[in-house]
Amino acid sequence: FRAPAGAVELTVGGSATQTYGASGDSHAAHAFIVAEDNGSYIYDVTVVGTHGTLVIDIDSTQYSQAFNTNSDTTATDWITTHTAALGGLGIIPLTGGASIISITAEEAIVITDDGVGMSLGTPLSNIAIVVHDAGTNGILRIDIDGVDYDEAFDTDAATTAAAWVSTHSAALGILSPVITATNPAGARINLAVAGEPVYSDQSIGGMSITSAGVERDIVVAGAAGTLSLTINGTPYTEANTGTTDGTADAWRATHAATLAGLGDAITVTDGGPATITLSVASGTTPTVLDTSSGGTTATYSDEIVVDTLIEGNLVIDIDGVDYTEAFDTNADTTADNWRTTHTGTLAGLSPVLTVTDGGPARIIITPASGTPVFTDDSPAGMSFTEYQASSVILAGTNGNTIIEVDGTDYTETFDSNAATTAAAFVTNQAAAILSAKSVIVTNVTATLYFDHAITAPTIVDNSTVGFLTFTSGAQAGGGVLTVTGKSIDDDGNYNGSDTEVIVANVSAAVTDQLFETTKKWLGQITFTISGEGGAAFKFNYGLVKYEDFGNRDFTFNDIEFIMHAGANETGLNVEVFHYNPAEMTYSAAAFDPMAQAQYSLLADHTTEGNDVDDNFDGGWKRAGIGLDVLGGNGEGLVVRVTTAVNNSISYGVLHLGVSM
Known part of the structure; x- marks a missing residue:
């Protein structure tokens, strides 16, 4: 039974693999992991109304309650009626105050007001996210409407929660509807969702x-x-x-x-x-x-x-030469006409200047070499703003694209094709990028342009293999954890390059859940996460070889251990652990798979039994145990012998007594 004390977090698009074991090992052991709790979501909804029926739709299922006396009583009745059904889904409804239903879920849920006469007051949802302190590193990532908002671990859960709010309040505050993020106390993040859109003028260029x-x-x-x-x-x-x-x-x-x-x-x-x-x-x-x-x-x-603005001429001075176009209809048409008029001339210069369409009212001018000087010589009415631009071309057939703009990831889900995905990226991300980075985002078909007034923004492709990227196609999939390496089965069949899915859906994993491969592995193995860009999973991991007496169910009755000491020993212990899902506990930094060993020499003998002198005999026996072990269903016994001094056991014998 071997496992490191720490946990690992694998992230699609980030650190996606973890190796374990050594090439010289011949353990033929199962790989296993123990999942972490990734937090919970708390939704506070206010009930209003004086008649009719309260209907709360949770993930497309309606939960109804007829009006009774007032909104507070109706809310209480709703909780009583639906607690059992929701509990089976991992959702807990509680009273959050007068006329308030507080709904706690392990995963994000969608709540819709379908009431008749009664309704959920505005704001519809006041979402409280509790950040769990499960380590000393990693990333707090909250997905809101398909967009990941990240914060690197800082000191502890409370500090990380406060930092997340500080980082993302501005971006969330310009969404429509507005989302107000606060950190009321400790490791709690409140997201108050306003019930209306908010508009502001962010227009440019006339x-x-x-x-x-x-x-x-x-x-x-x-x-x-x-x-x-x-x-x-x-x-x-x-x-x-x-x-x-x-x-x-x-x-x-x-x-x-x-x-x-x-x-x-x-x-x-x-x-x-x-x-x-x-x-x-x-x-x-x-x-x-x-x-x-x-x-x-x-x-x-x-x-x-x-x-x-509907007057004047557009005059762009390039290295001292004016290139002019009269205003026509609007800025976009004028820009199109300017390109038509001057593209050929500029292509004949040395160095060549290539002119392309940069989107609505935008002209892209790319020099073959050097840096041309642009001057706005337009008379009153027309003008232009010079930007330093970066561009990317989307390609693929499904998945997500994740574009890092000056250090921040912006995510868009595939929509029909690359061109419509680029347009959706502009619609959904441009306002946030403009606010946070002062970068203007536009698109022409599948090409995205990122413009900044001073320096070209740094653009990085953080899309993952198997999903929509700038250069290649995609394969669809969920959050999947896979083990690869050299395998062997109980019939002696060896495979030098094998793979097995150990977790089919990482988002469905719950706290302390044990996952184990059916295959056994030789040498070094690799855990790999794949699926949606940004998907992350934190877990303990290791290798285990347990006694199941040929995959049979059995009853463990007794154990006897005898030994002859080869040196003075003061730290002897023998432990027996029932390996099964109920006995595994996740730990971010102090994982010990044997921590809950059911029987041990030290527990029975205390320190009197773990002190053995050189050339003397020692032993331990425990009978009348009667522990049922489902060896045919992935359970077994693991024995660990611990010494504090090298070579303190000259020889020893251990006996497990079982009945089939």
């Missing part, structure tokens, strides 16, 4: 949102209760008049003047039947939350009007 171009349309529904819109933190309420249109009209009449008088004025107008339109002069969308009750609800949508 494009912008108009000064009065952001409008929010709020549509009223329901025939009873109270319409309550909390705008920038202040609630504005109106009793339901019995009709949706009448309620919207009454709300406008009550609050229009107040909102118009705010420091950042909000104009309230009639947006149509049952619709309230909010317009902001500053161009910043107001934060609006539906806090209505009693059967009244509100939904909203946004309209953003974009301005384009």
Whole structure:
């Protein structure tokens, strides 16, 4: 029974392999691992409403509860009704406070509000992630909507959790809907998900949102209760008049003047039947939350009007020579026309300047050698911004691409083909990259461009073999842990290059779970993780050869050990361990597979029995044990003899008494 004290974490795209054993070993032993607990997820949902049915959809299964007295009682009833069913899925619902259901899960789950009359209040989910302190290294990686957010281990779980929040708060804060990350205490990360999108103007190169171009349309529904819109933190309420249109009209009449008088004025107008339109002069969308009750609800949508500068000429001075194009329709068309006009001329220069399409309103100019000087000579109305660019070309048929931009990974799942995946990367990642790195991301078909005003950003392909990369195709798969090496079976069949899957789905592994290969291995073996880019798995590992008396079930009855000492010995011990899944405990830094040995000389004799003098005899016997061992189902006995002095046992005999 041999295993290192520490654990290992294998990550797809990072350290994906771990070797163990030596080429000269002839142990013919099973490989095994003991999994780590990778943390838990806590979702706090608030129940609101005065009638109807509370329906919470968890991973596409609906769990219902009829309204009873009030929202708090209904929440309690819901917990009572569904605790048993959810417990079988590893999900624990508890009371988190008045009208709050706190749902704890070992894996991330998707919660959807399917209620009728009753609902889950905004924010829908306040997710608390508890970080487990299971070592002195590794990476805390939280996947949010398919994007990995990483933090390297720092001191302990609490410090790492705080560092994760500090690193990712800004990026999460610009998502739509906004996710607010906090570290309330210890190793806890709270992710509060707002119930609405937030817009900001990040336009460049002559494009912008108009000064009065952001409008929010709020549509009223329901025939009873109270319409309550909390705008920038202040609630504005109106009793339901019995009709949706009448309620919207009454709300406008009550609050229009107040909102118009705010420091950042909000104009309230009639947006149509049952619709309230909010317009902001500053161009910043107001934060609006539906806090209505009693059967009244509100939904909203946004309209953003974009301005384009529509005059002048685009004049790009390259090494003192002007290359001009008149404005045509918009910036993108003008850029296309400029390329058409000047590509041939620039290709004839020495050194050659190659002109390509860099995406909307973008021109890529690549010199064969040297560094040309660009100057903006455009008159009023047109202008350009010079960026230093890096580019990558996506290829493949499935999987994930992981692109590291100036030290941070950004992940996108394959979507139909390389071109649509590149477009999805821009849609889903460009805002976060612009905010965190000041790098502008665009694409043309399957090519992604990364632009920076000062220096070209550093781009690294962190996609893994078998998944979408910049240069090669993909093979689909999950998080799989495989053992490779030289194998032999109980019939003496040798294979010099063999492989066996030891864990088919690493994400399904739970704390202290034991996995073992059916094959036995000679020499050095290698554990390899493969699957989704970024998938990680931490575990203890080792090799074990146990006595199962020819793969038979048996009852272990007694043990006897006798020896003759060849030196003075003060640390003798003999231990018997029942190897089975129930007796294995994961440890990040102090793993000992024999730690829970059921029987030992030291336990029976104390220190009187482990002190043997040179040339004297010693022994230990234990009878009447009666331990059932499922040798036909991967269980067995392991005996460890420990000495503190070299050659202190001149010879010895150990006997295991069993009945079949």
